[in-house]
Amino acid sequence: MGLLIVGSIGLDDIETPFDKIEGALGGSTTYIALAASYFTGPVSIVGVVGDDFSKDHIKMLEDHNIDHEGLQIVEGGKTFRYGCRYHYDLNTRDSLFTDLNVFESFNPIIPDKNKKASFVILGNIAPKLQTSVLEQLDNPKFIVCDTMNFWINGALDDLKKVLGRVNVLIINDSEARLLSKEPNLIKAAKIISDMGPKYLIIKKGEHGALLFGENQVFSAPAYPMENIFDPTGAGDAFAGGFTGYLHKNMELSFENLKRAVIYGSIMASFCVEKFSTKGLENLSYLEIKNRFVEFRELSSFD
Amino acid sequence: MGLLIVGSIGLDDIETPFDKIEGALGGSTTYIALAASYFTGPVSIVGVVGDDFSKDHIKMLEDHNIDHEGLQIVEGGKTFRYGCRYHYDLNTRDSLFTDLNVFESFNPIIPDKNKKASFVILGNIAPKLQTSVLEQLDNPKFIVCDTMNFWINGALDDLKKVLGRVNVLIINDSEARLLSKEPNLIKAAKIISDMGPKYLIIKKGEHGALLFGENQVFSAPAYPMENIFDPTGAGDAFAGGFTGYLHKNMELSFENLKRAVIYGSIMASFCVEKFSTKGLENLSYLEIKNRFVEFRELSSFD
Numbered sequence: 280m281g282l283l284i285v286g287s288i289g290l291d292d293i294e295t296p297f298d299k300i301e302g303a304l305g306g307s308t309t310y311i312a313l314a315a316s317y318f319t320g321p322v323s324i325v326g327v328v329g330d331d332f333s334k335d336h337i338k339m340l341e342d343h344n345i346d347h348e349g350l351q352i353v354e355g356g357k358t359f360r361y362g363c364r365y366h367y368d369l370n371t372r373d374s375l376f377t378d379l380n381v382f383e384s385f386n387p388i389i390p391d392k393n394k395k396a397s398f399v400i401l402g403n404i405a406p407k408l409q410t411s412v413l414e415q416l417d418n419p420k421f422i423v424c425d426t427m428n429f430w431i432n433g434a435l436d437d438l439k440k441v442l443g444r445v446n447v448l449i450i451n452d453s454e455a456r457l458l459s460k461e462p463n464l465i466k467a468a469k470i471i472s473d474m475g476p477k478y479l480i481i482k483k484g485e486h487g488a489l490l491f492g493e494n495q496v497f498s499a500p501a502y503p504m505e506n507i508f509d510p511t512g513a514g515d516a517f518a519g520g521f522t523g524y525l526h527k528n529m530e531l532s533f534e535n536l537k538r539a540v541i542y543g544s545i546m547a548s549f550c551v552e553k554f555s556t557k558g559l560e561n562l563s564y565l566e567i568k569n570r571f572v573e574f575r576e577l578s579s580f581d
Numbered sequence: 582m583g584l585l586i587v588g589s590i591g592l593d594d595i596e597t598p599f600d601k602i603e604g605a606l607g608g609s610t611t612y613i614a615l616a617a618s619y620f621t622g623p624v625s626i627v628g629v630v631g632d633d634f635s636k637d638h639i640k641m642l643e644d645h646n647i648d649h650e651g652l653q654i655v656e657g658g659k660t661f662r663y664g665c666r667y668h669y670d671l672n673t674r675d676s677l678f679t680d681l682n683v684f685e686s687f688n689p690i691i692p693d694k695n696k697k698a699s700f701v702i703l704g705n706i707a708p709k710l711q712t713s714v715l716e717q718l719d720n721p722k723f724i725v726c727d728t729m730n731f732w733i734n735g736a737l738d739d740l741k742k743v744l745g746r747v748n749v750l751i752i753n754d755s756e757a758r759l760l761s762k763e764p765n766l767i768k769a770a771k772i773i774s775d776m777g778p779k780y781l782i783i784k785k786g787e788h789g790a791l792l793f794g795e796n797q798v799f800s801a802p803a804y805p806m807e808n809i810f811d812p813t814g815a816g817d818a819f820a821g822g823f824t825g826y827l828h829k830n831m832e833l834s835f836e837n838l839k840r841a842v843i844y845g846s847i848m849a850s851f852c853v854e855k856f857s858t859k860g861l862e863n864l865s866y867l868e869i870k871n872r873f874v875e876f877r878e879l880s881s882f883d
Contacts, residue, residue, distance in 0.1 A: 575883070580840055
């Protein structure tokens with residue numbers, strides 16, 4: 280009945296115009312699970328790391344009631360490591376290196392106790408692995424999927440098979456245009472919805488997010504942020520907040536999905552306020568609720 | 582006590598991926614006045630055209646209760662003419678030619694009866710001309726100003742003098758970044774507000790608009806449009822709808838400015854649905870009100 284998350288776990292070297300950090304905890308699973316943990320728990324993760332992965336990171340996950348039985352630790356292996364440098368405007372980044380290490384041969388194995396998970400988040404991994412996850416599960420109720428340009432360009436047929444099985448696809452605007460081959464986002468959303476997902480969320484960074492489904496559109500504002508320290512993980516924090524909120528109250532109406540999009544946006548806004556996962560490590564539910572009120576004030580009119 | 586608009590009036594040759602039109606009615610004043618005319622009237626315009634300017638255009642303006650006593654018609658002169666071609670995604674355009682003609686020596690002369698106008702919209706013209714307009718007026722209550730990259734780059738000192746006198750500046754996101762030398766729009770807004778305008782509106786095209794003022798931020802969604810035929814004039818239609826709505830009810834609270842931003846967005850959305858000014862020529866107030874309800878549904882959550 281739980282919430283299961285499958286994706287990457289890694290260590291990041293990040294350079295922004297403000298600061299620089301080496302070997303910081305990263306990976307899609309990590310950000311998703313931390314964001315979701317504020318709404319529901321235990322959240323279960325499946326991933327792979329090397330034996331260089333710090334016990335402190337494991338401890339931090341445990342402190343957030345994150346179940347890591349599905350975390351494979353490869354003896355003698357090295358953890359996935361990624362380096363990037365953000366540009367002056369923080370909207371673009373250059374990848375400096377990508378050392379896949381143990382992630383290269385990642386084969387997600389779902390522990391027996393997680394096979395009945397009712398909610399699943401398929402983080403940004405190869406579509407074939409996403410399918411493999413779904414095939415190990417016992418009829419999950421609600422499947423949320425992320426992907427990226429790399430798979431749209433390189434594994435489109437596999438990706439389309441996944442899209443035929445998921446409830447929600449969460450991508451950004453450039454990915455939506457690439458996947459649909461259509462520059463207009465409203466038309467793009469229709470084309471992508473025809474590929475399978477009942478709901479589509481298009482994230483637009485500093486411009487908020489759009490939710491499509493049931494012949495409706497919801498436009499969520501972005502939180503007005505003056506100080507973005509590190510955009511890494513914002514999209515994953517969104518997916519975690521969105522799905523965690525829905526898993527908490529199990530109401531899958533369009534009205535409640537709208538609220539979930541706001542909670543996703545809130546977790547993304549906290550994420551980018553600090554380096555690495557730090558922005559998601561020490562929040563209170565009151566802080567999250569207060570930001571929900573701020574979001575409503577930001578966009579309400581009558 | 583009326584609403585006065587000063588800016589360009591011209592004829593446009595427009596090419597989009599869908600169609601092409603030559604010698605269509607254009608210019609900032611035209612779009613602003615038409616959009617405002619659905620809320621209040623008579624709206625008065627000041628501008629210049631040549632004697633090639635069609636009587637049909639004048640008739641169309643009159644049909645919208647637009648007072649054109651301030652429209653100078655230069656005998657033997659040719660009307661300002663502009664040609665552009667929009668790219669495939671409609672977000673960018675190439676200018677093909679700009680024949681200033683009579684607009685090159687435009688000297689706005691405000692008719693006596695308009696000198697007591699309470700609301701003024703300074704369309705996108707040289708800041709020196711905007712100042713000249715303000716100096717002819719008898720203490721207007723509410724001044725709305727547009728500008729563009731060309732003046733920010735080429736006449737910044739003159740522009741800053743205008744900004745010190747206006748109530749609202751309406752610009753797009755790239756202009757805001759250029760004017761403030763700051764990529765973060767929230768920081769940019771603070772820098773620009775310090776230049777004088779009490780309120781700042783940053784238009785973000787397909788991503789909606791932001792209103793800043795009184796230490797508050799309002800995020801207005803964009804209307805989800807599948808079929809944009811011609812983006813020309815959208816920003817001017819926004820300014821006209823925004824100011825026309827405010828002039829109608831004379832309430833200048835932040836709450837009412839939020840509504841005005843929505844009415845501006847509505848007029849921009851109608852504008853781009855047809856070529857040239859056609860999208861603004863035959864609207865009913867009911868259509869406008871209905872779209873207001875659609876905007877609310879698009880962005881509301883609780």
